[in-house]
Amino acid sequence: MIRAILKGLFYLVLAGAAATFLYPFIWMVLGTLKPEVEIAGLKLWPSTFTLESYRAVFSKIPVGRAFFNSMLVSTLVTASVLLLSSITGYALSRLTFKGRDIIFGLLLFTMMLPFQITLIPMYVLMVKFHWIDTYQALIVPAMVSAFAILIFRQSFKTIPGDLIDSARLDGCGELEILFRIIWPLSKPALITVGILTFVNTWNDVLWPIIVIRDQSMMTMPQMVALYAVGGQAEAQVGNILAAATLLAVPIIIAYLIFQKYFIESMATSGLKG
Amino acid sequence: MVAPYLVHFLVITAFPIIFSMVLTLHRWNLLSPMQWIGATNFSTVFSDPLFWKSLWNTFRFLGIHIPLQVGSALILAVILNQKIQARGFFRAAFFLPVVVSGVVVTILWKQLYSTDTGLLNSLLMSVGLERVEWLTSPAIAMPAIAIMATWKNVGLYVILLLSGLQTIPKQVYEAATLDGAGKISQFFNITIPMLNPILLSVIILSTINGFSLFIEPYVMTGGGPLNSTLSMNLYIYNQGFAFYKMGYAATLGFVLAGIVFAVVLLERRYIESDTT
Amino acid sequence: MPHPDSRSALPLIRWISLLAGLGLVLSCRPPDRAYQLTYWCATNPFEVEFARQIVDEWNADTTRIPVIFQPVPGGQSSEEVIIAAIVGKTTPDIYSNIWPGVIEQYRDAGAVLDLSQFADFDSVLTSRVPASLRDGFRSPDGGYYQMPWKANPLMLYYNGKLLAEAGVDTLPVTYADFIALAPRLVQDFNGDGHFDTWMLDPNILPKWWERFFDFYTFLIAATDGETLMQDGVVNLDRPETRQVLNFFRENYAAGYFPRSLFQEEIFLLDKLAFKVSGPWLMRHLQRYRPDDYQHYGVTNLPRPTAGEGPVHSYGDPKNIVIFSTTPYPAEAWEFVKFMTSKANDRRLLDITDQLPVRKDLQSDPAFSSYFAERPIMRQFADQLPYTSGTDHSIYLQEIFDILSQEYDAASVYAARPVDEAVANMQRRISKLVAREHIRSAEAQD
CATH class of the missing domain: 3.40.190.10 (Periplasmic binding protein-like II)
Structure with missing residues (x-):
């Protein structure tokens, strides 16, 4: 009896929590399809469906361009992090060389460092390089990630040394070993780093706000943030919500498809503390 | 093979840190030449009421956000760890806000929180309650932001704690049940101690993330009302990028870094000593 | 052990330096000095x-x-x-x-x-x-x-429809007029004890530039065109500053101004009787209310007392x-x-x-047909000679940030006595101005 009540209570809590997490998103998406005057009301379902809000967003800001920028930047950063960080992770885990421990120390130090310290000098650096309003400013600072190196180092350590030694005997170069032997054996680490890097790059907004001013160079979150707080939405709530929906949907779709990987990789990232 | 990392480290990390240290000793508005002012920036920090205000605000945010987040994550994780139908659905639902951009979340919640036309107040008033000035009352704005931040992140911590719970061997509970320990005493005497390492990670992670509070007040309140949501990061941003006080902003950055470091160390020591 | 990786890493290092070099070359190319x-x-x-x-x-x-x-x-x-x-x-x-x-x-x-x-x-x-x-x-x-070019003098727009419905036929001239009108114009439709229409909607975000559109322009009106400083001396400790702060404080306390953030434009939705804005707003109103924008009108900003002579305002040059x-x-x-x-x-x-910004705007025939077509713009043109800009200071953003902080505390939230806010403004801004004097003296040495 008590068990049954407890069980019921559990489901009640879970259902309440699920509703709390999902309802605002449902409200937002339906809000974008409502006529402007209905959005503030309590009624969830629109009386008539309209795409006016989306039409207005597309006519006012270059959403397609921002989507392309975000895709390009996130893809290049992810590719670069996978490549460069796994190389360093490999060196740190499987090779011995002078200064390895120092480099490992540097790595841990980098991870502890709050970004506030480097933010302003980084901005100055970008200005001096003439990288303001360029893809370089968005990509280059993110090309290597200390956290990714750490994950790769951890993962590569579990690979049996015999495999690597015999490959060396067969005359494989180190990079060949990494990409031919280590990578195929480290899919979970690659997926984790890939998803994390992509999502974080896609969602980052502070850095683009600082280094990008040209509207045609803006990423999605930046453009949507400026559209919503700046004057361009002309104070039409439907437009603001539509812009937010356009920003959220690609990641939500990716999440629904790769849900298992998303949750696992995010959970791994949590353990870095 | 570590060359790419080293090059990147030198340019993107080491140079900025050193440059930042140099900046703390100067007054510089980007345009005019740097002016050496010694340790003035540091003494200014400690007599700057807005620095203390933003520090207090940040701690106030952490004080609400961390217990709320860890507490609700623990409850949800413990329930999900039972024999539950549709666990995958619930897990996925809780996790959804984690993957969505903070910009979407702030835009959405700004609308939900609106005093005169927001969904939350409409709900409150439809059941006969008094409305709340969510983002426009100095007392409530920061708690409102903390609630929103919890909503955004709690799914991640549910997953973390759930994976911790699943590593606790069933035999431990079975033995305890034989000894006549009730469910509640099992929770406090077995679950919590066994979860300790992962709880520590969760708390430290929440702390570090909490200290970086920026986009929420930047978009939703601009730091108001009465500076009650001016977080340290927002203050640094304003000093650096609204008033171009680069030296002062860099100094604030170092002070904040020191504080984060100290708090994390304290947490680690406190929780670890708690276990032994 | 020698570096076993040096050979295989070489191409990679080359690749990276090439990439970096390319980036530098592409972005650092010398500015185009063609004849243009x-x-x-x-x-x-x-x-x-x-x-x-x-x-x-x-x-x-x-x-x-x-x-x-x-x-x-x-x-x-x-x-x-x-x-x-x-x-x-x-x-x-x-x-x-x-x-x-x-x-x-x-x-x-x-x-x-x-x-x-x-x-x-x-x-x-x-x-x-x-x-x-x-x-x-x-x-x-x-x-x-700078070459003086254009201005957007701020004036008080009114929603003629709301005024007519409330039977209001005289526009407010003084603060007392304005506040006396409020009970007739603000309404609580749903009976929840809070107004659903308001008198004016100054932006409550504490961003320094928002003060041009509320506190600062009202101060210019109240002082008949004076800015924050006269002859390099901060002049904020004066009755007019107190009157302006009190005016906003009273309106916020009574709920006539919403202490709320709107993502929507409530002036278009007939939820607002007045709005402070420049001439360009008219085009926006026309666009979103094509059938009945004519009821919107423009008048001078209210002043503490009726006063002689023209009403001044911020010119937003x-x-x-x-x-x-x-x-x-x-x-x-x-x-x-x-x-x-x-x-x-x-x-x-x-x-x-x-x-x-030109003196023959209303006298030269080159412009007369424009004003004949848009009579409301004539009012802005009349306002133009009676506008003020801002003082000259390298710390102007910080000065307005101080105004914003004190206004926020004294007027919007009534969390600080007006006298204290005025004293703070005077003291803190004077300090900045003094620093600037020292700086320019040093520069001359």
Whole structure:
């Protein structure tokens, strides 16, 4: 009896929590399809469906361009992090060389460092390089990630040394070993780093706000943030919500498809503390 | 093979840190030449009421956000760890806000929180309650932001704690049940101690993330009302990028870094000593 | 052990340095010094159209230096973009739409040209700008680093429909009038004890630039046109500052001004009786209320007491600068004169509904048909000679941040006595001004 009540209570809590997490998103998406005057009301379902809000967003800001920028930047950063960080992770885990421990120390130090310290000098650096309003400013600072190196180092350590030694005997170069032997054996680490890097790059907004001013160079979150707080939405709530929906949907779709990987990789990232 | 990392480290990390240290000793508005002012920036920090205000605000945010987040994550994780139908659905639902951009979340919640036309107040008033000035009352704005931040992140911590719970061997509970320990005493005497390492990670992670509070007040309140949501990061941003006080902003950055470091160390020591 | 990886890593290092080098080369190529001028205009579509038309016309005459234009590459604050451009030495030759409040910073950095070096500057200035406004554009060092161009005088719009429904037929002149009208205009439709329509909706975000549209413009009206400083001395500890702060405080306390953040424009939704804005708002109203925009009207800002003479307000001026990076200053000056010719000022009116700063705006036949078609714009033109800008200080943003903080505490939230807020303003701003004096004294040594 008590068990049954407890069980019921559990489901009640879970259902309440699920509703709390999902309802605002449902409200937002339906809000974008409502006529402007209905959005503030309590009624969830629109009386008539309209795409006016989306039409207005597309006519006012270059959403397609921002989507392309975000895709390009996130893809290049992810590719670069996978490549460069796994190389360093490999060196740190499987090779011995002078200064390895120092480099490992540097790595841990980098991870502890709050970004506030480097933010302003980084901005100055970008200005001096003439990288303001360029893809370089968005990509280059993110090309290597200390956290990714750490994950790769951890993962590569579990690979049996015999495999690597015999490959060396067969005359494989180190990079060949990494990409031919280590990578195929480290899919979970690659997926984790890939998803994390992509999502974080896609969602980052502070850095683009600082280094990008040209509207045609803006990423999605930046453009949507400026559209919503700046004057361009002309104070039409439907437009603001539509812009937010356009920003959220690609990641939500990716999440629904790769849900298992998303949750696992995010959970791994949590353990870095 | 570590060359790419080293090059990147030198340019993107080491140079900025050193440059930042140099900046703390100067007054510089980007345009005019740097002016050496010694340790003035540091003494200014400690007599700057807005620095203390933003520090207090940040701690106030952490004080609400961390217990709320860890507490609700623990409850949800413990329930999900039972024999539950549709666990995958619930897990996925809780996790959804984690993957969505903070910009979407702030835009959405700004609308939900609106005093005169927001969904939350409409709900409150439809059941006969008094409305709340969510983002426009100095007392409530920061708690409102903390609630929103919890909503955004709690799914991640549910997953973390759930994976911790699943590593606790069933035999431990079975033995305890034989000894006549009730469910509640099992929770406090077995679950919590066994979860300790992962709880520590969760708390430290929440702390570090909490200290970086920026986009929420930047978009939703601009730091108001009465500076009650001016977080340290927002203050640094304003000093650096609204008033171009680069030296002062860099100094604030170092002070904040020191504080984060100290708090994390304290947490680690406190929780670890708690276990032994 | 030797470095086993050095051989295989070599191509990678090459690849990276190549990439980095390429990036540097591509982005650091020397600025284009061809015989042409670059002109940046504001981003709003009307001003872009204006720039397109004048540049096309200028370039049609092939004996002139070619001009290329682009909207200032900024999504948010154009000031930030210009500062970055100055630091990176990538400024254009000419920029319009500069806010005079930042001129001192740019002058201090040596980034803008003193236009009075051009022989005909004085005659151009005196023939164009009303005498009452000229001093406002001169820097403390006596130079003119900006060409006075256009203004958007702030006035009080009213929603005639709401006023008529409430039976209000006289517009408020004094603070007392305004507050006496409030109970007839604000309404609580749903009976929840909170108003659903309001008198005015000053933005409650504590951003420094928002104060131009509430506290600052009301202060200019209350002091008959005085800015924060007279002869370099901060003059805020005066009855008018208290009256303005009290006016806002009273309205917020009574709920006549919403202490709320709206993402929607409530003036369009008939939820607001009055709004402080510039001439360009009319076009927005026309667009979203095409059938009945005629009921919207414009009047002067209220003052503490009825007072004699015209009501002043903040002019929201935007001007033109020539950056000192230009290799062709004389040609740039010719283009600036062309931009501000009578024909192009008329074009500015037609395209943007913003007012050129010129004294013959209402007397010259070149503009009369415009005002005949848009009578409401005549009111803004009448306001133009009675506008003030801002003081000259390199710390102007910080000064307005202080005003914003104190106004927020004293008026919006009534968390600080008005007297204390006024004393704080006076003390804190004086401190900044003193620092600036020390700085400029040091610079002269």
